[in-house]
Amino acid sequence: xxxxxxxxxxxxxxxxxxxxxxxxxxxxxxxxxxxxxxxxxxxxxxxxxxxxxxxxxxxxxxxxxxxxxxxxxxxxxxxxxxxxxxxxxxxxxxxxxxxxxxxxxxxxxxxxxxxxxxxxxxxxxxxxxxxxxxxxxxxxxxxxxxxxxxxxxxxxxxxxxxxxxxxxxxxxxxxxxxxxxxxxxxxxxxxxxxxxxxxxxxxxxxxxxxxxxxxxxxxxxxxxxxxxxxxxxxxxxxxxxxxxxxxxxxxxxxxxxxxxxxxxxxxxxxxxxxxxxxxxxxxxxxxxxxxxxxxxxxxxxxxxxxxxxxxxxxxxxxxxxxxxxxxxxxxxxxxxxxxxxxxxxxxxxxxxxxxxxxxxxxxxxxxxxxxxxxxxxxxxxxxxxxxxxxxxxxxxxxxxxxxxxxxxxxxxxxxxxxxxxxxxxxxxxxxxxxxxxxxxxxxxxxxxxxxxxx
Amino acid sequence: xxxxxxxxxxxxxxxxxxxxxxxxxxxxxxxxxxxxxxxxxxxxxxxxxxxxxxxxxxxxxxxxxxxxxxxxxxxxxxxxxxxxxxxxxxxxxxxxxxxxxxxxxxxxxxxxxxxxxxxxxxxxxxxxxxxxxxxxxxxxxxxxxxxxxxxxxxxxxxxxxxxxxxxxxxxxxxxxxxxxxxxxxxxxxxxxxxxxxxxxxxxxxxxxxxxxxxxxxxxxxxxxxxxxxxxxxxxxxxxxxxxxxxxxxxxxxxxxxxxxxxxxxxxxxxxxxxxxxxxxxxxxxxxxxxxxxxxxxxxxxxxxxxxxxxxxxxxxxxxxxxxxxxxxxxxxxxxxxxxxxxxxxxxxxxxxxxxxxxxxxxxxxxxxxxxxxxxxxxxxxxxxxxxxxxxxxxxxxxxxxxxxxxxxxxxxxxxxxxxxxxxxxxxxxxxxxxxxxxxxxxxxxxxxxxxxxx
Numbered sequence: 001x002x003x004x005x006x007x008x009x010x011x012x013x014x015x016x017x018x019x020x021x022x023x024x025x026x027x028x029x030x031x032x033x034x035x036x037x038x039x040x041x042x043x044x045x046x047x048x049x050x051x052x053x054x055x056x057x058x059x060x061x062x063x064x065x066x067x068x069x070x071x072x073x074x075x076x077x078x079x080x081x082x083x084x085x086x087x088x089x090x091x092x093x094x095x096x097x098x099x100x101x102x103x104x105x106x107x108x109x110x111x112x113x114x115x116x117x118x119x120x121x122x123x124x125x126x127x128x129x130x131x132x133x134x135x136x137x138x139x140x141x142x143x144x145x146x147x148x149x150x151x152x153x154x155x156x157x158x159x160x161x162x163x164x165x166x167x168x169x170x171x172x173x174x175x176x177x178x179x180x181x182x183x184x185x186x187x188x189x190x191x192x193x194x195x196x197x198x199x200x201x202x203x204x205x206x207x208x209x210x211x212x213x214x215x216x217x218x219x220x221x222x223x224x225x226x227x228x229x230x231x232x233x234x235x236x237x238x239x240x241x242x243x244x245x246x247x248x249x250x251x252x253x254x255x256x257x258x259x260x261x262x263x264x265x266x267x268x269x270x271x272x273x274x275x276x277x278x279x280x281x282x283x284x285x286x287x288x289x290x291x292x293x294x295x296x297x298x299x300x301x302x303x304x305x306x307x308x309x310x311x312x313x314x315x316x317x318x319x320x321x322x323x324x325x326x327x328x329x330x331x332x333x334x335x336x337x338x339x340x341x342x343x344x345x346x347x348x349x350x351x352x353x354x355x356x357x358x359x360x361x362x363x364x365x366x367x368x369x370x371x372x373x374x375x376x377x378x379x380x381x382x383x384x385x386x387x388x389x390x391x392x393x394x395x396x397x398x399x400x401x402x403x404x405x406x407x408x409x410x411x412x413x414x415x416x417x418x419x420x421x422x423x424x425x426x427x428x429x430x431x432x433x434x435x436x437x438x439x440x441x442x443x444x445x446x447x448x449x450x451x452x453x454x
Numbered sequence: 455x456x457x458x459x460x461x462x463x464x465x466x467x468x469x470x471x472x473x474x475x476x477x478x479x480x481x482x483x484x485x486x487x488x489x490x491x492x493x494x495x496x497x498x499x500x501x502x503x504x505x506x507x508x509x510x511x512x513x514x515x516x517x518x519x520x521x522x523x524x525x526x527x528x529x530x531x532x533x534x535x536x537x538x539x540x541x542x543x544x545x546x547x548x549x550x551x552x553x554x555x556x557x558x559x560x561x562x563x564x565x566x567x568x569x570x571x572x573x574x575x576x577x578x579x580x581x582x583x584x585x586x587x588x589x590x591x592x593x594x595x596x597x598x599x600x601x602x603x604x605x606x607x608x609x610x611x612x613x614x615x616x617x618x619x620x621x622x623x624x625x626x627x628x629x630x631x632x633x634x635x636x637x638x639x640x641x642x643x644x645x646x647x648x649x650x651x652x653x654x655x656x657x658x659x660x661x662x663x664x665x666x667x668x669x670x671x672x673x674x675x676x677x678x679x680x681x682x683x684x685x686x687x688x689x690x691x692x693x694x695x696x697x698x699x700x701x702x703x704x705x706x707x708x709x710x711x712x713x714x715x716x717x718x719x720x721x722x723x724x725x726x727x728x729x730x731x732x733x734x735x736x737x738x739x740x741x742x743x744x745x746x747x748x749x750x751x752x753x754x755x756x757x758x759x760x761x762x763x764x765x766x767x768x769x770x771x772x773x774x775x776x777x778x779x780x781x782x783x784x785x786x787x788x789x790x791x792x793x794x795x796x797x798x799x800x801x802x803x804x805x806x807x808x809x810x811x812x813x814x815x816x817x818x819x820x821x822x823x824x825x826x827x828x829x830x831x832x833x834x835x836x837x838x839x840x841x842x843x844x845x846x847x848x849x850x851x852x853x854x855x856x857x858x859x860x861x862x863x864x865x866x867x868x869x870x871x872x873x874x875x876x877x878x879x880x881x882x883x884x885x886x887x888x889x890x891x892x893x894x895x896x897x898x899x900x901x902x903x904x905x906x907x908x
Contacts, residue, residue: 005465005466005532006466006532006533007532009463011459012459012460078459078460078461078543079460079544079834079835080835089532090533108562109835109836110831110835110836110837110872110874112874149832149835152832153832153833171877172626172874172877172878175877175880175881175884176837176874176877176880178881178884179828179831179837179880179884180831180832181832374633377564377633377634378603378606378607378634378635379607380533381533381534381563381564381603382563382564383564383630383633418564420564420566420626420630420874420875421874423625423626423629423630424626426629426630426633427629427632430629430632430633
């Protein structure tokens with residue numbers, strides 16, 4: 001058997017040429033999006049004012065198992081892919097565990113995360129449709145940066161509504177976006193009607209992804225030649241992100257490695273969905289079995305403490321309704337440093353998989369997450385993003401469990417990005433000023449009260 | 455012939471196992487370091503109070519062509535190497551040039567640059583000698599970060615004196631260093647006698663690498679179990695950095711690519727020296743010919759406007775004298791955003807190669823550098839460090855020259871790092887507030903006046 005290198009980089013010829021649509025293999029399909037006005041499933045024409053045509057087709061298609069990746073996107077992928085599958089030899093040694101730990105590292109690009117995988121796809125289809133530009137929201141700033149890069153590449157205008165807490169905590173993120181030619185507005189803002197309404201209702205709010213989505217959708221639909229694009233949650237985004245899982249699987253297969261546990265952080269679900277899709281596909285087809293764990297912050301626990309119901313995708317209640325695990329569209333999570341994991345809901349694909357017990361979920365507190373982040377940084381060299389560090393925390397916990405039991409399990413986790421723009425959070429942790437926020441049942445009840453009664 | 459991929463990643467088995475000492479092939483050897491007290495060449499015993507024993511041996515050895523890389527260092531290299539050799543297809547297309555452009559990218563690690571290549575070597579030898587810790591200076595913060603990572607890996611104490619202008623411009627850099635357990639002091643500081651003296655002479659100074667070196671040396675020699683380590687200039691550092699050039703050459707040879715022009719930015723010379731050593735070796739042995747270009751900032755033009763004489767390596771005049779191109783140890787460069795290129799002198803190896811016309815040098819102004827940086831970021835995806843962008847500027851200029859002449863030259867440049875911690879500089883550029891600083895002849899005369907008359 002070939003010796004397993006520290007980093008497995010696939011050859012260009014081994015890179016995926018198609019995205020995999022896990023819905024095609026799901027017996028229980030994710031529930032359709034509903035039109036908020038009619039409460040009927042949304043069709044192609046309903047979605048056209050908001051989304052690009054080709055992306056709507058991908059969104060609605062739950063039967064086609066594979067979609068060809070267009071040549072232009074394959075080319076762009078070569079700019080920063082293949083992303084390595086790294087054997088965490090150093091971490092294993094530090095933990096003194098018999099477990100074998102691998103991580104798929106998506107941070108080797110300027111956006112600092114996996115978000116670029118879908119950003120370039122969405123920008124491509126917008127360009128192909130002859131649009132002038134796109135609008136979007138961003139939490140931690142990774143999606144906004146990724147979209148700025150993608151739009152710059154295709155010469156598209158890019159308007160970003162950035163969750164206010166991240167806008168303030170990550171001043172340098174907005175400068176990266178500007179370097180790539182994007183405009184960046186802290187959300188909620190007074191630039192949109194929905195922003196003004198939210199500001200009036202919740203003065204001094206630090207914002208949320210839900211608010212920012214409402215603003216970006218309004219901005220897109222109120223002028224000619226623009227569409228809205230979203231960096232997570234949607235099924236189209238999970239589709240694009242399967243490039244992560246497909247590459248990971250090819251790399252594992254190449255070295256005859258069979259994972260026992262697959263772990264990913266979950267905010268809206270794009271990284272986790274992308275990573276696990278090909279593995280879930282095998283489970284669904286009865287070809288293999290894996291433990292799959294979604295890790296979410298204790299401060300925004302949509303899977304572990306949410307309800308599986310129809311809810312609005314945004315706080316402003318202008319977007320379609322999705323059936324998903326949700327804390328309520330009005331849930332505003334307490335401030336934490338994983339801005340990318342502050343969404344009130346969860347991808348409808350992942351929600352259905354969780355409901356069907358094909359995946360598990362756990363929640364973790366942020367100080368424990370940063371303990372893991374710093375331990376990882378010191379031995380593996382890469383300073384991880386707070387979001388990614390949720391997965392690291394559970395990977396370490398599982399590896400330590402193996403140490404107790406003596407089991408040589410193989411653990412694969414998604415290291416979605418780097419924390420170079422998260423030094424405010426690290427400073428807080430380093431200086432001992434970081435605390436944990438867990439919503440009380442009362443807090444949750446307030447959020448649940450905002451879920452529409454259909 | 456094999457198609458050339460966007461990124462050439464060597465296999466682990468192809469990675470260099472030895473560093474290459476270019477001095478062994480130089481007919482005119484770099485002049486020896488002189489003891490500032492006796493003006494005699496410094497021997498092993500003279501250097502022992504300041505440097506680690508094994509590193510002194512490497513520093514003084516100008517005849518051994520290859521040094522085995524210790525196993526522990528080879529292992530650590532696997533954490534973040536191989537660094538890819540990237541074909542800049544996107545940049546070529548944007549420039550519409552017949553030139554073929556490649557860059558060796560050293561930024562895929564948390565220190566964000568090539569500095570880690572020598573940091574880990576120096577930390578290893580310090581540990582092997584049973585020391586408690588090391589002290590150092592850092593300009594842009596990349597070296598300090600790299601050393602923090604390396605010291606954390608070996609459990610060594612790490613004290614960093616950071617040039618004040620960088621300390622202020624890059625607050626997040628110090629947080630990265632702290633995350634890796636280092637202590638960071640802005641220089642000049644009142645913690646050392648030499649710092650207090652400099653502060654008194656130049657109140658309000660934004661500092662320089664020369665000052666910070668003096669402070670770090672004093673800190674190392676004034677307590678038990680510490681030694682000083684340096685991230686550039688020294689021949690030992692260039693030796694470690696040859697891993698860049700050796701990997702680049704292996705990758706080029708693998709695809710039968712022969713460069714015409716090799717370009718690197720030059721501050722103290724570690725990146726450039728590391729990149730070009732194997733190629734200069736071929737020139738020296740008459741096996742091949744290349745144009746080699748050192749690029750320095752117009753604000754600190756040691757090669758293009760300096761003198762080739764003996765000078766102190768530090769502003770405090772406590773370090774040995776080196777024969778090098780220098781602007782004078784008292785030269786304080788005007789503020790610019792390439793903190794890593796603000797050193798008054800230049801590696802004695804590179805100085806001798808330049809004197810012998812084996813390499814060329816040019817200087818560039820920082821607004822032009824940032825023009826190139828942003829152009830590169832937008833098409834190649836990676837947001838480059840200001841330092842590295844000096845090389846990009848000249849690579850683009852040479853490629854545009856090829857466009858005029860129709861020549862299909864092959865250009866290789868060193869992309870030493872990423873600019874994720876340089877967003878203050880990008881903000882200045884994006885907002886149109888960046889200006890250029892070129893020292894007048896009078897400014898230079900003031901610096902030259904600080905060169906000792908031997």
